[in-house]
Amino acid sequence: MRPIAIGVSDFRNIIANNCFYVDKTKFIEELVNDMTAVHLITRPRRFGKTLNLSMLKYFYDIEGNTENRKLFDGLYISNFLAMSEQGKYPVIFLSFKDVKADSSLEMMENIAILMKNLYDKFEYIREKLNQSNLMEFDEIWLKKDNANLRGALLNLCSYLKEYYNQDVILLIDEYDTPMVSAYEHGYYDEIKMFFTTLYGSALKENPALKKAVLTGIMRISKENIFSGLNNVKVNSILEDDFAEYFGITEKEVEKSLIEYGLEERLPEVQKWYNGYIFGGVRVYNPFSITNFLDRKKIMPYWVNTSSNxxxxxxxxxxxxxxxxxxxxxxxxxxxxxxxxxxxxxxxxxxxxxxxxxxxxxxxxxxxxxxxxxxxxxxxxxxxxHYFFERDFIRNFLGSVDNFDRTLSYLLEGDFDNFTYELENIMLNSVSCFDFNSNSKESHYHVFILGMLLGLRRRYYIHSNREGGRGRYDLVVEPMDKRKNGLVIEFKVAKEKEELEKASEEALAQIEEKRYYEGLRDRGIKRIILVGISFYQRDFKLQGKIIKGVVAI
Structure with missing residues (x-):
């Protein structure tokens, strides 16, 4: 069995150490045969974007080309004509992964450091630059205040073409990270023009450019980041091109499970990590698959790697x-x-x-x-689903622990303690549930439904379904038939004084429409009926416990 390099995105490191690797080198062949000058590829995080760009770097790079060629021995690309392009071009590989900041000033400082480090890799070309170009190079390299950061990529392409007498391959990873950070911290408009110029000058009519590949999560075309660029081919999750190269296909997963003696775990793996459809191709989450192969344990890997x-x-x-x-x-x-x-x-x-x-x-x-x-x-x-059940609920509704305690009271028929806990939750719920006089019944319905998500592994949650003699709001059905079932009906009162009456009407509707019949038919012997009415953040609850059709 090959060792598994978790979190390693350097192609040479993985291949040289014979680590687990799913061969995606056919991507190179398709890219070589595609005459498009600039490709923008958007995919979710940790879906192989960085590793694929690293692969392209070692394929195209004129520096170390003889040793790099050995990395592709035995892989798909080694048997095809596209291999003739290997090691022919100078390559600029730049990642904006860590370029995040709280302010535009800090952002520009981070970009200056990034460009200085990039230029540092090409310090050896200074000897062939004329005086003017050498001055511009050194302004970036030495982080001078007057450095032309907007033209840093365009100029470096020009310098490299002059040095090697070959056009340049430009690879930019996570191109959108700085802009996402700027949006999150409220200064996006301050830095938008900088990136418009940086990318526009390097990608549009750049005479030194052979091909460029940019990767990120978002496509930001409307923002004029790529204003005037008509040579960009965008490949998102909705397009067919390159679909199987970002993510792991069904056949690749099956082969990998066999290699690690885990083939009998395929149904679990399918349930937890499959389900993505990119351009009509079904793929698995590669980060979660590699972690599963390493730990041999089903658990959430991918959703725990970001602050979201x-x-x-x-x-x-x-x-x-x-x-x-x-x-x-x-x-x-x-x-x-x-x-x-x-x-x-x-x-x-x-x-x-x-x-x-x-x-x-x-x-x-x-x-x-x-x-x-x-x-x-x-x-x-x-x-x-796990992310939505835990992280999403925690962020938007409050403490998951509070919900667990609150719902346990409800499912036991302890209406007094449930009311006390729900009052606290309603008072402290976050702004996205800003209950007011305009709040609709569906608003409260979704709030309570969100609380119930954590029960999904022990209960079936049915919402807005036909049942009894009408259409109920919520039914909670236990998988263990010895547990209590639950029926909830919602009402919204026009005035606070009408809460009591509205909650009584909600409970009466459950009984009149016999919304509990489905639970009883499926063998649930003890059923809790709850009519609940809301007015802004106030509510009233009427509860009843039935056994069969006889009230206890």
Missing amino acids: TLINKVLKEASSSIFEELSKLFQRETINKTIDVYSNFNELKNTEQIWYLLTNAGYLTPVEEIDFGKYSIRIPNEEV
């Missing part, structure tokens, strides 16, 4: 209607949404932009295109 700051910021600022849609996704349903592939930071509160962000970030996946630009989408797998 942008996701949390956008959802906290979103309208409450998005949570009604999320409630359907939590119940493993698909929803149909228009996915606007051009990300605009100033429009992220717009619902369509939010669906694009969640999809491109890997928290949702397209299932199929049902109309031009409109897709059915869903949560891809159990690992991402």
Whole structure:
């Protein structure tokens, strides 16, 4: 068995040490045969973007080309004509992964350091630069105040072409990280023009450029970052090109499980890490797969590797209607949404932009295109469900521990303690559930449904389904038939004084419509009925416990 290098994205390191590697070198062949000058590839984090760019660096780089050629022995690309392109070009490989900052001033300082370190790798070309170019080079290299950072990539391409008499391969990893950081900290407009010039000058009509590949999570075309660039081919999760090279396919997973003696675990692996569909190709999360092969334990790996700051910021600022849609996704349903592939930071509160962000970030996946630009989408797998159950609920509703205690009271029929705990939660819930006189029944419905998500491994959660003689709001069905079942009906009162009456009407509706019949038919012997009414952050609850059709 090959050793597994967790968190290593350097192609040479992995190959030279004979570590576990899924051969993606066919990506090189397709890239060589594609005459497009600039490729922008967007995928969720930890889906192989950095490793693939590292692979391209060692393939194309004229420096160390003889030794680098050996890295591809026995891999797909070694048997094909595209190998003739190996080791022919100077390569600039730049990662913006760590370029994050609280302010625009700090951001520009970080960029100056990044460019200084990049130029440091090419210090040897200074001897062939003319006086003017040498001065510009040294201003970047020595971090002078007057350094032309906007032209740093364009100029370096020019210097390298002059030195090698060959066009340049430009590889930029996580191109969007600085802009996401700027948006999160409120200074995006201050640095947008810098990146427009930096990328625009290097990618548009650059006479020294052979080919450029940029990777990131978001496509920011509407923001004018690539203003005027008509030579960029964008490959997102919705396009077919390169689909199988970012992520691990079903056949690759099966082969990997056999290598590590884990083939019988395939059903678990499918449930937890499969489910992504990129350009019609079904792929597994590669980070989670490699961690599973290493630890041989099913658990959430990928969702625990990021703070999800942008996701949390956008959802906290979103309208409450998005949570009604999320409630359907939590119940493993698909929803149909228009996915606007051009990300605009100033429009992220717009619902369509939010669906694009969640999809491109890997928290949702397209299932199929049902109309031009409109897709059915869903949560891809159990690992991402875990994120929504725990991290999402913690961020938007409050303490998970409080919910566990509160729900245990409810499921035991302890209405007094449940009321006390829910009052505390309602008073302390976060701003995205800013209950007011305009709050609809569905608003409270989603709030309670979110609390119930943590029960999903022990209970079936049914929401807005046909049952009895009508359509109920919530039914909680225990997997263990010895446990209590639960039926909840919601009402919203127009005035605080009407809470008592509205809660009584809610309970009466459950009994009149016999919403509990499905639970009884499926063998649940003890059923808790709850009618609950809300007015802003106040509520009233009426509860009853039935056994069969006889009240206790």
